[in-house]
Amino acid sequence: MRTRIITAEQREKAFASTKKPQVIEKQRLDVRYHVEDYEVEDRPRRFLEAFAAILKHTNYRFALEHFIRISTKCSRCAVQCPVYQATGDAHDIPCYRSELLLSVYRRHFTIAGSLRGRLLGTGHLTDEKIEEMADSFWNCTACRRCTMECPSGIDHALITHLGRFILSEIGIAPRALVVSTREQLEGATANTSAIPLPALKDTLEFLEEDMKEETGIDIDFPLDVEGVEYLFTPAVSDFLMEAETLMGIAAVFKATGGSWTISTKYYDAINYGLFYSDRMLERIIRKLYAESERLNTPNILIGECGHASRSAKYYVPVHCGGENAKPVLNIMEYTLKMLENGKLKLKPDTITDRVTYHDPCNIARQGWIVEQPRKIIRAFCSDFVEMTPRGTENICCGGGGGTVSIDEIRPYRTAVGGKAKADQIRATGAKYLIAPCANCKKQLRELVEDQKIDCEVVGLHDLIYKAIDYKGSYAGLSATQEKG
Amino acid sequence: METLLEFAKGPLFRLTFLVMVLGLIRIVVLDVWGAIAAYRRAGDKQLAWGTAIRNTLQWLFPVRRVFTQRPVYSLFSILFHVGLIIVPIFLLAHVQLWESGAGVSWWTLPHVWADVLTLTTIGFALALLLGRLFDGGARFLSRKQDYIWPILLMLPFITGYLCANAGMRPSFYQLLMLVHILSGELIFVLIPFTKIAHCVLMPFSQFIIALAWKFPARVDDKICTTLNKKGAPV
Numbered sequence: 001m002r003t004r005i006i007t008a009e010q011r012e013k014a015f016a017s018t019k020k021p022q023v024i025e026k027q028r029l030d031v032r033y034h035v036e037d038y039e040v041e042d043r044p045r046r047f048l049e050a051f052a053a054i055l056k057h058t059n060y061r062f063a064l065e066h067f068i069r070i071s072t073k074c075s076r077c078a079v080q081c082p083v084y085q086a087t088g089d090a091h092d093i094p095c096y097r098s099e100l101l102l103s104v105y106r107r108h109f110t111i112a113g114s115l116r117g118r119l120l121g122t123g124h125l126t127d128e129k130i131e132e133m134a135d136s137f138w139n140c141t142a143c144r145r146c147t148m149e150c151p152s153g154i155d156h157a158l159i160t161h162l163g164r165f166i167l168s169e170i171g172i173a174p175r176a177l178v179v180s181t182r183e184q185l186e187g188a189t190a191n192t193s194a195i196p197l198p199a200l201k202d203t204l205e206f207l208e209e210d211m212k213e214e215t216g217i218d219i220d221f222p223l224d225v226e227g228v229e230y231l232f233t234p235a236v237s238d239f240l241m242e243a244e245t246l247m248g249i250a251a252v253f254k255a256t257g258g259s260w261t262i263s264t265k266y267y268d269a270i271n272y273g274l275f276y277s278d279r280m281l282e283r284i285i286r287k288l289y290a291e292s293e294r295l296n297t298p299n300i301l302i303g304e305c306g307h308a309s310r311s312a313k314y315y316v317p318v319h320c321g322g323e324n325a326k327p328v329l330n331i332m333e334y335t336l337k338m339l340e341n342g343k344l345k346l347k348p349d350t351i352t353d354r355v356t357y358h359d360p361c362n363i364a365r366q367g368w369i370v371e372q373p374r375k376i377i378r379a380f381c382s383d384f385v386e387m388t389p390r391g392t393e394n395i396c397c398g399g400g401g402g403t404v405s406i407d408e409i410r411p412y413r414t415a416v417g418g419k420a421k422a423d424q425i426r427a428t429g430a431k432y433l434i435a436p437c438a439n440c441k442k443q444l445r446e447l448v449e450d451q452k453i454d455c456e457v458v459g460l461h462d463l464i465y466k467a468i469d470y471k472g473s474y475a476g477l478s479a480t481q482e483k484g
Numbered sequence: 485m486e487t488l489l490e491f492a493k494g495p496l497f498r499l500t501f502l503v504m505v506l507g508l509i510r511i512v513v514l515d516v517w518g519a520i521a522a523y524r525r526a527g528d529k530q531l532a533w534g535t536a537i538r539n540t541l542q543w544l545f546p547v548r549r550v551f552t553q554r555p556v557y558s559l560f561s562i563l564f565h566v567g568l569i570i571v572p573i574f575l576l577a578h579v580q581l582w583e584s585g586a587g588v589s590w591w592t593l594p595h596v597w598a599d600v601l602t603l604t605t606i607g608f609a610l611a612l613l614l615g616r617l618f619d620g621g622a623r624f625l626s627r628k629q630d631y632i633w634p635i636l637l638m639l640p641f642i643t644g645y646l647c648a649n650a651g652m653r654p655s656f657y658q659l660l661m662l663v664h665i666l667s668g669e670l671i672f673v674l675i676p677f678t679k680i681a682h683c684v685l686m687p688f689s690q691f692i693i694a695l696a697w698k699f700p701a702r703v704d705d706k707i708c709t710t711l712n713k714k715g716a717p718v
Contacts (some may be wrong), residue, residue, distance in 0.1 A: 053710040057703045063696035064516025069511060070682045073630050075622040079553045090624035099625070109601055110594065149553060150680050151543055152688025158696050169711065182718040279704040280718065306594075318527035319701050325528075367535065 001236035028213060029312040043170060048108055051461045055109065058278065060162050064105050067159070070152045071095070071102070075148035077156060082396055083139055086419040094146035097136045100129065101163045116382035130216055134172045137163045142275065142401030143361040148393065160401075168277040176405040177272040180282050184268055185287065189387025191236040191268035200267065203239050206392055216472055216479025217432035219247075219254040224295065225261040230334070230475045232260050235438035236268035242438060245304050248461025255473035256343040260301065266291040270438075271306035274315075275402030282319050288312060288319045300328045304459045306360030307400075313368070330363060330381050332436060332460060336372045338474075339379060344465050345472035346380040351463055353431035354383045358421075358444065359394035360437035367392050373436060380467035387424040397435070399443025413443060414450035422451040436460045485658050492665040493581075500669040507676025508684045515688050519695060527701030531694050539690040557615060560608045568606030568637065571598055572668075577648070602645045609634045609641075629678055636674075639667040 055061045077094040078084050084092040091097075105122045106113035117123040137160050142159040167173060180192035189196050204221040211219040222228070238246055253260050266287060273281025292300050300316065302309040309330045317325045338344035357377060363369040370391040377384050389395065398418025403409060414422075425433055425448065432454050433448070435441050444457045470477040523529065542548060549559045572578060574593040583589040593601070613634040616622045643664035647657060675681065708714045 050711060053707050055699070056710065057706040059522040059696060059698070059700055062515075062522045063692055065518055066515055066688065066692050069515075070679070070685045071621070072679045072682055073625040073627065075619065075625050076554065076557075078621045084621075090621050093621050093625060093626055114599065147693065151546065151549075153539075153684060153693060154697060155693040158693060169707075178718065185718050278699060279707060282699075282702065282704045314697065315526070315699070317530065318699050322528050323530055366532070430662060 003242040024418055026227045029146065037289075043127055043130050046170045047130055047166060048104075051104070051109070051166050054162070054278075056371050060158075061109075061253060062110075063155070063158060064102065064162075067098070067154050067239055068102050068106050068110070071099070071154055073151055074151060076151060077149050077382075078398065080145040080149040082143065082145070082398065082420040086416040088191050091437065092139060094140075095150075095154070097140060097288045098154060098156045098159040100133050100136055100292065101159050101166075106444060112372070130167075130170075130172075132165055136401065137167065140401055141361075141398060141403055142397045143396030144365045145393070145396070164276045165278050173276045174406050176407070177276050180270070181284070184270070184272075185280070185283055190266050190287075192270045192272065193236045193268075195236060195239060197264055200239055200264075200337060201345060203243070204262075207243055207247055207250075211251065215251070215470065217254065217477050219250050221246075221250055222261045222363075224264045225259075227296045228259040228261045230260040230296065230299045230301040230329075231257065231295055231297040232262055232301045232303065232331075233269035233288065233291075233308075235268060235270045235308050236325060237270070237438050237442075238303060239267075242441065242459055242462075243303070243348060244462040245459035246461075248332055248459070248463070248465035249303065251465050251468050252338065252461065255345075255468050255470050255475055255477065257270060257475040258338075261295060261297065263291050263295055265294070265471075269302050269305060269312065269316050271308055271311040271315075272402055272405070274307050274311040281315060284410070285311065285319050287313045289316055289326070292326055298326060300326055300329065300333060301331060303331050304438065304461060305438040306362035306439060307402075308364040308438075309369075331370055332369055332372045332376065335461070335464065336376055339376060343471040343474035346376075346464065346467040347469050348380060349382040350467035351381040351432065352383060354385060354429060355390075355432045355434060355463075356385050356387055356425070356428040356430035357390075358397060358425075358433055358435040358437075358440055359391055360389070360435065361394065361400055362395050362437070363386055364394055365392055373434070374466065376460065377434065380464070385428050385430060387428055395403070396449060397421050397440040397443040399439060403455040404443045410446055410450075414447050418443060418451075420448040422447055425455055426451075426453055430455055432463065433457045434460050434463065485655070485662070489658055489662055489665070492662060492669065496669055497665070500672040504672040504675050511676055511681055512684055512688075513541070515685060515692070519692055522695055522698075525700040526695065526698035528698050531691075531698070536690040536694045537650070540687055542688070544687065557612075560611050560615075563604055564608035564612060567601035567608070567641075571601050571605065571641070574598075575644075599645070599649065602641050606638050606641050606645070622644070633678070633680065636667065636671060640664050642670070664671045 039277055074096060075093060075095060081092065081094050084094070086230045103123065104125050108114060108125065113123075140160045142157055142160065146156045147154075147158075150156065165171070183194050184190060184192045201223070204223075207472050208218075211217070232249070234246060236248075252258070255411075269288065271281060271284045273279070273284050288300065300312060302312050309328075313328045313330070316328050317323065320326075320338060335344065339346065355377060357373060363366065374384075387394070396417070398416070398421055403413060403417065421444070425444075433444060435444050435457055436459055441457055441459065447453075448455050448457060471481075486534070493540065546562060550562065563623055566645060570593065574591060575598050576592040579589050579592045613631065616634075643660045646652075647660050647664060652660075671680075675683065708716070
């Protein structure tokens with residue numbers, strides 16, 4: 001077993017805080033992810049069966065064929081990988097990570113490879129290789145910067161995505177993700193944080209009272225209204241941890257006279273399937289879509305969450321009818337549209353402290369949401385500075401790809417995965433770090449704490465909430481009572 | 485020696501060139517065929533064509549990419565490719581052979597430029613090989629073929645340069661020429677079956693990765709059935 005960058009001390013500290021150390025202790029990986037104990041001898045066979053089944057029913061095969069022919073091992077991807085840059089361990093070079101799976105494909109699923117392997121009696125899949133894959137694929141934060149830097153055009157992120165999918169089929173996936181997804185798909189609360197409906201209603205009522213007190217305006221969270229324009233689903237953790245983001249969003253809707261609703265049956269946009277299993281990805285997307293059908297809303301609107309937005313935007317069309325599927329928007333697109341058509345007025349220079357913006361990989365990498373938030377920020381912040389690189393080439397917060405949900409590896413995330421980001425944040429000297437993504441926010445808060453950076457991590461709508469000019473906006477609201 | 489040289493120039497050249505062309509056609513057809521099948525199965529057929537085309541052009545003519553990351557390596561790599569592609573195709577002596585053998589001809593490279601590009605190609609191939617040997621990350625990734633290729637590619641360039649420029653005994657000239665031709669023909673044969681296949685596959689990459697993220701619709705059931713997982717809990 002190779003040595004990792006995490007020191008034994010850090011690891012001990014990390015595991016001391018886990019809920020079920022006895023289960024984790026049984027497993028052998030340095031960074032422990034297994035959902036359950038496994039029969040060691042049987043794993044290669046099950047891995048290959050799962051691989052074969054996935055190749056049979058999906059579209060991965062043609063891409064793998066292309067990748068095994070074209071890979072030149074130039075190592076250019078190494079310069080873009082924040083994990084490799086932090087660890088300096090060659091096992092973390094994206095191309096090496098991809099080769100782990102490509103070599104299995106070449107050996108067991110191509111004629112030449114299997115002939116060669118049988119003649120020489122080498123290269124077959126072993127337990128150690130599976131273990132190395134499990135280790136390696138979950139070191140990646142799925143930020144997809146390596147893909148942009150590969151001259152041959154090998155999509156290392158796609159290969160890691162597939163590798164995790166196959167591993168999950170034989171029971172190797174982070175416990176945190178599987179438990180959450182199980183609750184979301186099969187549990188009584190139907191959301192990843194297991195928030196029961198009464199608790200949700202309580203929270204929303206409480207927030208409504210708060211907003212009334214702060215703004216003097218009756219801002220509400222409409223529940224289960226049929227036939228409205230937008231079905232709004234945030235990452236469910238926002239209801240507990242990012243109340244101010246939700247207040248900002250509700251305030252924007254109120255000020256612009258938007259027609260929207262939150263479903264009471266399904267109020268979670270989180271889709272961990274994107275991180276570990278295409279099958280779960282599909283189930284969650286279909287569940288979300290069914291809810292928009294039930295409430296008869298023509299649009300699906302996702303809150304400040306990178307992976308939820310990406311999975312809905314790109315996989316609602318895949319699983320729910322191609323170009324005829326309902327459009328999916330991110331909340332920032334809505335807010336910008338309202339700002340541009342004049343329905344939303346923001347008070348200029350509301351925030352005078354220095355502000356910087358973190359691009360969540362999942363919405364920025366493909367160039368979908370890059371300029372929208374910046375236009376909004378410039379409308380009410382007087383000192384906005386950029387990080388370099390930014391936009392489509394941004395650096396990951398270090399908690400991407402589902403790793404942020406795994407509390408056990410916090411030292412890894414803040415010392416290794418997020419190191420490059422920490423340097424970037426420090427260089428801006430910003431007071432507020434805007435990160436419109438539940439995943440990034442959690443990671444970045446832990447990052448600024450562990451790396452001792454003096455900076456407050458907020459959502460975009462947290463700040464917008466302070467800047468709305470209710471009177472000047474479309475709905476023309478004015479306070480019905482004095483501010484409390 | 486002369487019969488050997490004639491054989492290498494004639495039948496062997498035709499055979500190896502044919503192997504290369506057919507081999508490259510085969511992998512391109514397989515690639516495109518696979519992509520079309522994947523497109524048919526994709527649940528969502530809206531591709532970001534513009535982005536894919538832009539990325540493809542950016543990597544085929546990587547002018548903008550040079551100085552963003554690893555500038556020295558990038559520049560060396562690009563200059564290496566320039567000579568590698570241009571010299572064999574546009575060298576006067578090669579074009580004359582095509583003209584006498586097949587009756588076709590095209591623009592040729594001035595002699596001085598051919599020499600300069602030959603030397604730069606050899607130099608940059610050597611530099612890239614050394615880079616691979618001394619860069620920890622690259623060395624870790626490298627397979628046998630990654631070291632063999634730069635050497636093999638240098639061989640026809642070195643022998644070709646000597647034949648064109650150095651005065652020598654005729655028998656030695658013939659020997660060098662034989663090495664020149666045979667190494668070139670070995671390269672022809674190997675191209676479609678090794679990583680050098682990227683010379684024809686690269687333009688397809690960006691389209692393939694854009695398409696690969698477009699999964700087929702509703703495969704959950706099918707995979708569950710194949711793996712006997714129907715009704716199993718998450």
